[in-house]
Amino acid sequence: MIRLAKKYLVWSAVLAAVLFLVVQVSCDLYLPTVTSNLINNGVAKNNVPYIWSEGFKMLFVTFIGVVAAGGNIYFAATQSQKMGKKIRSAMYRKIMYLSDQDLDKFGDASLITRNTNDVVQIQNVMIQVLRMMIMSPIMLIGAMSLAFFKSPRLTIVFFAALVVLAIVVAIIMSFAGPMFKKLQGQTDKLNLVFREGLTGVRVIRAFNRDDYEQNRFDKYNTKYASTGIRVFMLVSLMFPLMTFILSGTNVGIVWFGSKMIVNNGLDVGNLVAFMTYATQILISFMMLSFLFVFIPRAQASASRINEVFDVKNSINDPKNPNKIEKDNNTLSFDHVDFKYQDSKNLSLKDINFLAKAGQTVAVIGETGSGKSSLIDLIPRLYDVTSGAIKINGINIQDISQSNLHSLISLTQQKAVLFTGTVKENMQYGNENATDEEIWHALDLAKASDFIKEEGGLNAKVEQNGENFSGGQKQRLAIARTILKDAAIYIFDDSFSALDFKTDAELRQGLNKDDKIKNAITVIVAQRISTVADADLILVLNNGELVGAGTHKELSKDNPYYKVILDSQIKKGGSK
Ligand SMILES: Nc1ncnc2c1ncn2[C@@H]1O[C@H](COP(=O)(O)OP(=O)(O)OP(=O)(O)O)[C@@H](O)[C@H]1O
Numbered sequence: 208m209i210r211l212a213k214k215y216l217v218w219s220a221v222l223a224a225v226l227f228l229v230v231q232v233s234c235d236l237y238l239p240t241v242t243s244n245l246i247n248n249g250v251a252k253n254n255v256p257y258i259w260s261e262g263f264k265m266l267f268v269t270f271i272g273v274v275a276a277g278g279n280i281y282f283a284a285t286q287s288q289k290m291g292k293k294i295r296s297a298m299y300r301k302i303m304y305l306s307d308q309d310l311d312k313f314g315d316a317s318l319i320t321r322n323t324n325d326v327v328q329i330q331n332v333m334i335q336v337l338r339m340m341i342m343s344p345i346m347l348i349g350a351m352s353l354a355f356f357k358s359p360r361l362t363i364v365f366f367a368a369l370v371v372l373a374i375v376v377a378i379i380m381s382f383a384g385p386m387f388k389k390l391q392g393q394t395d396k397l398n399l400v401f402r403e404g405l406t407g408v409r410v411i412r413a414f415n416r417d418d419y420e421q422n423r424f425d426k427y428n429t430k431y432a433s434t435g436i437r438v439f440m441l442v443s444l445m446f447p448l449m450t451f452i453l454s455g456t457n458v459g460i461v462w463f464g465s466k467m468i469v470n471n472g473l474d475v476g477n478l479v480a481f482m483t484y485a486t487q488i489l490i491s492f493m494m495l496s497f498l499f500v501f502i503p504r505a506q507a508s509a510s511r512i513n514e515v516f517d518v519k520n521s522i523n524d525p526k527n528p529n530k531i532e533k534d535n536n537t538l539s540f541d542h543v544d545f546k547y548q549d550s551k552n553l554s555l556k557d558i559n560f561l562a563k564a565g566q567t568v569a570v571i572g573e574t575g576s577g578k579s580s581l582i583d584l585i586p587r588l589y590d591v592t593s594g595a596i597k598i599n600g601i602n603i604q605d606i607s608q609s610n611l612h613s614l615i616s617l618t619q620q621k622a623v624l625f626t627g628t629v630k631e632n633m634q635y636g637n638e639n640a641t642d643e644e645i646w647h648a649l650d651l652a653k654a655s656d657f658i659k660e661e662g663g664l665n666a667k668v669e670q671n672g673e674n675f676s677g678g679q680k681q682r683l684a685i686a687r688t689i690l691k692d693a694a695i696y697i698f699d700d701s702f703s704a705l706d707f708k709t710d711a712e713l714r715q716g717l718n719k720d721d722k723i724k725n726a727i728t729v730i731v732a733q734r735i736s737t738v739a740d741a742d743l744i745l746v747l748n749n750g751e752l753v754g755a756g757t758h759k760e761l762s763k764d765n766p767y768y769k770v771i772l773d774s775q776i777k778k779g780g781s782k
Pocket of ligand 1: 573
């Protein structure tokens with residue numbers, strides 16, 4: 208947590224919070240002395256003018272104390288909130304730059320918990336640190352010295368109380384600390400199950416697994432709740448125990464104090480002041496102990512946040528990058544092997560091919576054969592395990608990622624749309640695109656008809672594009688891809704949600720478009736009809752390239768391609 212505080216707190220504001228606090232504590236510590244004087248020299252001696260002057264002094268000191276407390280709360284609250292804001296943005300920025308490989312290590316649910324719940328834990332503790340953690344020690348030392356000054360013998364009473372209090376706090380903390388850590392881990396699991404349930408709600412209903420999922424959620428929810436109940440019960444125990452100790456201390460002070468008034472000539476005013484100091488000391492100690500209960504919880508959150516900040520991006524830019532311009536480009540795979548981090552086997556083995564500007568490369572193969580993996584390597588969502596991917600003969604690892612991404616336009620298997628308008632979604636592809644260009648892209652993607660019906664470019668796109676059908680979402684994603692002026696257009700199984708007629712019309716349209724005609728197009732598909740026109744068809748089987756050629760060549764003598772072809776002819780789905 209210190210590391211996060213060092214980086215994200217503004218030290219001048221922290222200093223201001225401390226200064227206000229010092230003023231507040233000084234006022235709080237001075238008040239019992241004024242009270243004591245008022246009783247000893249005013250009330251006891253019936254000196255009314257003195258009572259008035261000390262009374263005004265008390266009011267003035269209280270007013271200054273309240274103003275200083277306000278100042279401290281202002282700086283403590285704004286600093287802790289701003290710290291939270293900065294951590295959230297920094298973590299979001301970090302996550303945006305991490306490769307898929309790095310993100311896979313955490314999982315979505317955990318990253319969301321870290322960026323919300325964990326940051327809130329730190330914010331909550333930080334405001335207390337900027338108040339209590341600074342106030343309590345000053346108050347403790349100040350009140351102890353002043354109380355000792357008033358009556359050294361009576362201090363023995365609250366020293367005894369402090370020892371009892373310390374033992375109680377130590378016992379409670381030793382149990383509560385690990386439980387708070389456990390609670391954070393359980394929050395992660397709860398969020399994971401909740402998120403899975405939410406995204407898979409249709410599947411759950413279709414398979415009638417509502418009860419099963421409900422039970423699964425309840426299991427984690429119960430675990431979370433029971434840890435929560437145990438830890439908060441434990442922490443709540445501190446209140447009655449401390450009140451008991453506090454009251455006992457006051458009884459002790461009054462007991463011994465009254466004897467000392469009779470036998471040793473202790474002033475009544477000094478006894479009253481002493482009791483106030485004793486209360487201040489015990490309350491400061493209580494506050495400090497509470498903080499020490501909550502700090503381990505925030506510390507656990509801070510470690511989880513730091514884990515994200517500490518991840519070294521496995522995909523980096525070179526020190527002296529080459530530059531590739533968008534002009535008559537080539538794309539080649541040169542003995543490419545690829546293995547996912549946690550996987551034992553290679554997902555792609557020795558892939559070689561070359562595509563030139565104006566050509567369409569299609570990738571076909573059965574489920575799990577490595578088609579998406581091959582596509583994901585081109586924009587460096589993952590890096591090759593060995594071999595090289597080259598554009599214009601230059602290894603893509605030798606150019607900057609921004610240069611690489613400027614050359615590529617991609618539609619992924621699952622169409623992703625953002626909340627906003629159709630126009631805003633389209634401008635992801637090209638932020639300067641005119642309405643005319645957007646309509647042209649929508650026309651090509653066979654999306655203009657339903658967008659007109661929805662009310663045009665300002666039609667709303669809801670969360671995850673849920674106000675559009677699967678096929679409509681795909682077409683919008685395709686339109687966005689087309690809108691970008693790129694050297695390589697990639698469509699990962701993007702045509703599968705389209706009917707045969709739309710699929711054929713859309714591809715014909717693409718072939719006529721000036722931008723796409725002169726670029727390299729890479730299409731992943733399951734249907735022979737989608738790939739048949741391609742200049743080069745790559746057939747993948749179990750991560751290996753088992754065929755490369757045109758439809759004519761492959762249908763003649765490639766057994767793998769023929770199996771796919773035959774299966775689709777039988778289903779009546781061939782060209
Ligand atoms: N993130 C991942 N981590 C580990 N293994 C993965 C990951 N993604 C895919 N794989 C594995 O890599 C292999 C190739 O998967 P890939 O998604 O590339 O196949 P695909 O041909 O695109 O399949 P589909 O047609 O079903 O989309 C599969 O064996 C799969 O289990």
